[in-house]
Amino acid sequence: MPDTGAPLKLSPSVHAPIAHDSAEKHVSGEARYIDDLPEPAGLLHLHVGQSARAHARIRRLDLSAVRAAPGVVCVLAAADVPGRNDISPIMGDDPMFPEGEVRFVGQPLFAVAAETLPKARAAAALAVVEYDDLPALLTIAAAREAGAVIEDSQTMRLGDAQAAIAAAPHSLAGQLAIGGQDHFYLEGQVALVIPGEDGDLHVWSSTQNPTETQHIIARTLGLRDNAVVVEVRRMGGGFGGKETQSIHYAAIAALAATKTGRPAKIRLDRDDDMAMTGKRHAFESRWQVGFDDDGKLRGAAFELASRCGHSADLSIAINDRAMFHADNAYCLQAAEIVSHRLRTNTVSDTAFRGFGGPQGMMGIERAMDAIALRLGKDPLDVRKANLYGVSGDRTPYGQTVTDAVAFELMDELERTCDYRGRRAVVAAWNAEHPWLKRGLALTPVKFGISFTANHLNQAGALVHVYTDGSIHLNHGGTEMGQGLNIKVAQVVADAFHVPLDSVKISATRTDKVPNTSATAASSGSDLNGMAAANAVRAIKDRLIAFASREFDTPAILIDFTPAGVRIGDQLMGFTELVRRAYFARVSLSATGYYRTPEIHYDRATHQGRPFYYFAYGAAASEVVIDTLTGENRVTRVDILHDAGRSLNPAVDAGQIEGGFIQGMGWLTTEELVFDDAGRLATHAPSTYKIPTAGDRPDAFNLAIWQRGENREATIHRSKAVGEPPLMLAISVFSALTDAVASVGGHRVMPDLDAPATPERILAAVEDVRRRAGDHV
Template sequence: MRTLTTDPTPGAGLPRSEAHGLAGTAAPHESNWLHVRGQARYIDDLPEPTGLLHAAVGHSTQAHARIRAMDLSAVRAAPGVIDVITVADVPGHTDIGPVFPGDALLAGELVEHVGQPLFAVAATSHGAARRAARLAQVTYEPLEPTLTAEAALERQSFVRPTHVQLRGDPDGVLAGAPCRLQAEMRVGGQEHFYLESQVCLAEPMEDEGVFIHTSSQHPTEVQKLVAEVLALPFHSVQVEVRRMGGGFGGKETQAAPLACIAALLARRTGRAVKYRLSRPDDMIQTGKRHDFYNTYDIGFDGDGLLLGADIMVAGRCGYSADLSEAVVDRAMFHADNAYCLGDARVVGHRCKTHTVSNTAFRGFGGPQGMMIIERAMDDIARHLGLDPLDVRKRNLYRPGRDITHYGQHIDQHVLPDLIDALEASADYRQRRAEIAAFNRQSPVLKRGLALTPVKFGISFTAIHLNQAGALIHIYTDGSIHLNHGGTEMGQGLYTKIAQVVATVFRIDLSRIKVSATRTDKVPNTSPTAASSGSDLNGMAALDACEKIKRRLIQFAAERYGVDPDAVTFADNRVQVGADSVGWVELIQEAYLARVSLSDTGFYSTPKIHYDRDTGQGRPFLYFSHGAACSEVVIDTLTGEYKVMRVDILHDVGDSLNPAIDIGQIEGGFIQGMGWLTSEELVYDAAGRLLTNGPATYKIPAVSDTPPDFRVALWRNSPNREATVFRSKAVGEPPLMLGMSVWSALRDAVASLADYRYSPPLDTPATPERVLAAVMDTLDWADRNPATGNMADDPIDGTTGQSTGEQFGARP
């Protein structure tokens, strides 16, 4: 059974109105019918310009090598080829690193990962371009590659300097702690697997500029890098994004190289150029979620209360920095998740490897950082013989233990009450007892249960990105045109911002049109990322609306001879003293009176700061919270498993749109579950990605959705910070709720040793890894016999029901 909880009423503090679609209501996604009917236009659906060419690149087959020779004669002679370029043909910048240098547009003498572009081809068809690109004759001098984070640590090979956050005296506390544990774990990466692969369309303009249609979360960065590659001023490059077929962070920086190559070929040929990656090329050439190697050294008392911690997080960044400095920063910021570490040191390494440069992915390093402390919570519980939930609750931030290891004060303690509520609604204690009883009598199948929290910081950790702009036009028929710097990738941002505008003027949502994000309408925009799309762009739109509204109020007060306080907006009308004026009537009167009906808005996030030298500050304006309770069943003979039930309670403040927020929570959880269970990136010893398509890389399917899936929003939790209508971000935090599935798998395996052993389980927790954890736990139980040890029962498949009968539907 699948249960959804929505609230059709406006959020607390918003005045009620009969106008439809205001903030706080479950208004439908602005493109829902276009999606259902197949009418929503993506870049590959746009009408093709006359003479359109298609681009492709030839890429490196070596992870680390010098190029001794590159013969492109066969490429140039291939059918349909119009142009071929190398790095020598670039008129401007050849390094397109988004923050730090190191990302070559096309390789020169050195290649540093399999799939690195060497040259580009423009041809008359997509197939012709790809076939031609494979005809190059390249001679390499192979060099020794570094392929893993552990190897990079050993060689001290980093793309950016190591960073340390230190609070108190962790070494002294650890030395004197009553209990102490140490562990290491490997957290796997993740392919974005957006439905629409990377794609762009570049059209030359009459003034030597270019117009770019791109599937990018960061149109301003595309504008900047294209201009620099072409040696043009920024105003000569216009970039438009109407929608993306998914992004998840993979289109924050990784869309720009395609646009640069397409624009360069368009300028050279004078013809429009489309560059679309096939799925295998996309997976080989573009970055992914960073995989991490993490360690902890923790001290705690006999009740499981953390006293001190020394945590190391090391991300495999790939060959260049890309966004890795900020990604590992966020992993460090979230190494505590929801718990006070006590005196703590957190060290972050940015490991250079000869693999594709990893990049942003939903959660942006936060999930990888959280994993090590969630492992610690389970390990403490098994060590002391306690329920893991009790250990987690005991260590939550609370008054008196409310300063993070990087110095930020936690001033809104949502999780204690939220977790208590979920514990009750999910029947955690009763189910815990039932599962223990089931596991005692079941020789093959074992069930597991875990309830894990999430505390996720909201703001870009790069302070300058915390800004946004918006543009509002009111036309004389009362309709409104809205443009802002946020991009729509299916998450409902356009709908939410339109609801903000509707709420300011108290008019129907249907009166508002959001147009494609364009660099010539709102300039210098930040990426739509860091869960900040609604926060930043909503406040910018609110600012623009309030400016216009103040002018309308002043005009109405003067026109009707009343005090400005007597002018109010409600239900598609404006109350002016004793008179009620229709919305359209007031707008027309204002136009005739020469009142400006257009304005821009701007917002910059207040209060945030961080000192890298001291590792202390306030990098986040506020935190979003949530918790999930997951139940699994595993087959101890094969390692197969199924998620049986999930209960989620999530805090979104005063929701701008409950239906969209619940959709984000559901999708985020499933994506997080996939990251931690089935989505495995496999490289061979030469650095080649072997899981380069849907046949080998397994994202969750519909059948993996828990048959009992319950999602609810935490009520009466308005944001204490002055965000748009006191809402809280919802894009990234739900992904980390998937940690409850991984913890539940460990719980099921731990039952084999009567919950006295905490089995190691790296992620993704594939059936093979679960089976290895089972064998490890049985081995431990054999070496540590005890009364009541569940491992004493033979598990050889000769007793009890067949695994198929007990599982029901197989995973």
Template sequence: TVETRRMGGAFGGKETQGAPWACLAALATYFLGCAVKLRLARSDDFKLTGKRHPFYNQYHVGFDENGLIEGADITVNGFCGYSPDLSDAIVDRAMFHADNAYYYPAARIQGNRCKVNTVSHTAFRGFGGPQGMIMGELIMDDIAAKLGKDPLEIRKLNLYRPGRDITPYHQTVEQHILKDMITQLELSGDYWSRKQHIKQFNQSSSIIKKGLAMTPVKYGISFTVQHLNQAGALVHVYSDGSIHLNHGGTEMGQGLNTKIAQIVAHGFGINFDAVSISATRTDKVPNTSPTAASSGTDLNGMAALNAVDTIKKRMIDFVSQHFTVPNESIVFKDNKITHDKGEISFKELANLAYMNRISLSSTGYYATPKIHYDRAKGEGRPFFYYAHGVAMSEVEVDILTGENTVTRVDILHDVGSSINPALDIGQIEGAFIQGMGWLTTEDLQWNNKGELTSFGPANYKIPAIGDTPSEFNVNLYNSANPETTVFRSKAVGEPPFMLSFSVWSAIRNAVSSITDYQYTAPLDTPTTPERVLGAIERTQQWLEERK
């Protein structure tokens, strides 16, 4: 029996990389006959556990004189380490997302799983999606540079839209809200005026260069391994009106338990504090899927709501019989149940139903509908729906050192009908900062023996509070999920991670200003000062060759 009250860490490492340490702890427990805690030193944890897959990607793209893409040939190469781990599905998702938000009329997307002499890499927030999606943004920036246009114009031109809505894997994009989201952020973030001011600033500033970029996100929600798209829950209503809930998801600081307690409370029309959630246990809810793929609330929330609906139907049928009132007149709201002949508190009804031998306990189950995928043909519907977002980032780059700072960020993100806006905004803020770190400072270095050499805070830089943009505006886009999810909400765990692409594009934009935006140098990620300085030197060399 496995019990998990809460986890201090998440982001993919919990999926497979915890297994060796669990086995070691279990062996020690077996031989010592007592409880054992195994905790790795930070440097050992760095060296021995896998990270997000490094990728080496290439593209060829054809486009017309306006910048409209006519064909794309993309190859993504995931560096798996010494064993496959979850690499098959991770590279799959990178391939699924190589389009990001853009329509490729003709596309060939190839994914390779590369064995290398490092630790075995594994899942991390986005699960291959970021490594694929960044190709879409690279292509947009490069087309804009080639044509001498603003990258936002090229992005808007190539967005999925009615009539241009079939993905390379043959799923139809049915919701087209990114154009409206971009328009809203253009206005609220004053994009075009700031672009002009930044150009003027860069012309008069010889050392500090500013950059501005806006990038969209279209992220598919579902496990790409179909059988994982299921969940269970267990709900008990006690005779005093209190409710016990157990579900198959794990709480790791993302607010999953809060959201699911809200769903149950709303379903019964009672206060949130009447619902208690116990630790996730395999003897309460069996065969649980990982709390991953941004699907914790989608799956477990629907399973819990299914259990609530089962109990609620029994209570409604009992009220109808006991008080001789029609079912349709019975309403659960504000801790009471009203009907044609009066009202009764939820607590009183729970006790009355118990006294009349009505079952007040139920399991719930949910399996995501509609999804299917034929891997041999490379087509199907691997995702139930898409989550969207748009981010605009402004940066400053020191062209003498390559150091860069994010000064302002504006985000508009689509979470459907939000169950808990405070939790959702927290997830968006955290995901963006985490993505910003991945793209700018978190530089993993291995020696030629495959040993990690950046294994501590002295040589691996994660974002600190001082790296947070001084102006950080996050707003939720008001749009219900067109698919039947729990209360028409949308997943929020992974999609906002990719909003950080706007930082990378803004840095490229700042460096490009050295040539008055005539040339945009290649810039691999993470954009450490060393890499940015290399891009600056290539840009200056290009300028010298043109003189």
């Protein structure tokens, strides 16, 4: 088990390594997901007919044979949408079904509702679709040349970067292609909708965003928001893929239920899910740096370009966050960060763990490796010399970094993992082995925590206390396996000082807590934990006021403890106090609300304080490559991560390890391949390779930083843990780069793109051999 450190506070719940509330049900298969719910009588099954063209006018769409097929109850297309034919979250540019033009392969053309799924699928195959093909932009290069964008390029500046680079003793430039990534959640997109009285709808959706699902369903059906209830008990993974793109399928099911008056379910199989839903954005990163003899940066410039897909989705915010994180943990004395957001005829890419941050960090980390190679220094020394807290504290977007701990983390990890000794061992190995080469890298992560859209930094919660002392908890966050519900339950149990099993975790519902933000941006525990704590505080204040009156005791002498409620000199059980308060007509229910303080951002100038605080971590990864085949393996990983005062070290350790492995997959094996017609060729586990248990490093040493504590007033001084660990895997990419560079005696910088597949590593090895030979 990972070393999570000793508990930081003696408490019945908070800071304790408590198992996920559904852990046993996950393992046993008893955890119920939407497709496990009992199917109501009259249920219709939906299948979606997809576009076969990347960009075309629809000359003819004949669905008569589909409607006449056995078992078909209704067929839905654009003309059947009673409200706005738009499922986009922001920009109004993404129809539920296209009207005359298709814009990517896999775009939903129509949906079939039938008595069984096989009948719906068979019927959909009978559609007659004729196209007039239009020019299709499938790559970043093609979209750039055509000037196809979802918005104008954005620029963030600190000082005069070009002048600083020109005046520096040394300068370097390079570029890096960074591939996308499929979410590959265990549970695909699925929704079940049951119509009620007066046109009401009850929607079960595997979504990270119940409120947005509610709003968009109402919009497309011409309803008011209060006619739609969205419920989420759990998801089988989300990773951002269910922040906006789950809504499309819930809306289709809601449309079918409305049209027929019957329950309707849609469940995408893996191939369709991968073809029809967005990915992590593919990026190209061009970088220039100027630096001195010690490797300290004088100036840095980055030009980022991303493939956004056919519609905006969340690409504007994702590309903004890539700009925010182009510095990673390093103080750029002067900086210019330019971002191009390109529109392509591919599926609209969307949120993915890190939300653009990982792609933004890749350029500066490549630059650090290049600087070290140019100067003949250890890359770790170059990195440490440029960290916030060492080199400065001002970010390119104007925020002052007041909580910099990256140097302390890296320094501690350097010692505990014996980085220096292992560097010497790796060098000796490489000198003796001509075909197998090892690499080692230690990299930091600094990740800003808050939604960059300021209005999303709010949350609500609902807490009921019953007269038997049991507690019902509901909040606006959604559980996707990350342990949000158990953490918030721990907060509530701790606040009342009652056993954790007194708190009942209930499904997220839009009719219990309204107007919620998506569970995203690593903010689930920060926002919902604080909202729940505020709800508890309201109830406790009422109970204290009642006890003060009832027992003629000053409120200051009333305290909730694990042994019971101390009222002056007497100790009363929590349940007894609650029962007495009920008979005295004291309300035992409260809503709680929280909004993140002290954050502001002017997007027109790209200046402000967009983040409440930063999460930090460091990872050392060791790899080995086969220079004859390009095959590679991560052999050892050491991680030290700052979770503040962790709410639940066991859950956080799982998030750190899982995030790292997912990031490792993004940078090594998970290659998305589109053919020349815009079809996704890697649309199943047979062709798209996520890491397996066998890819886990043999030595995986993980520790949560015991000195961690959030300087801001977050819930129990904890820090977010959802997204930051993914970027620890950049250490794997740097270690692979180090191993490839060793082929040429570290005389030339490898030209290695991500993901570093065996083919790319082999090509980079051959290129390094050639260029190193030219340098001899």
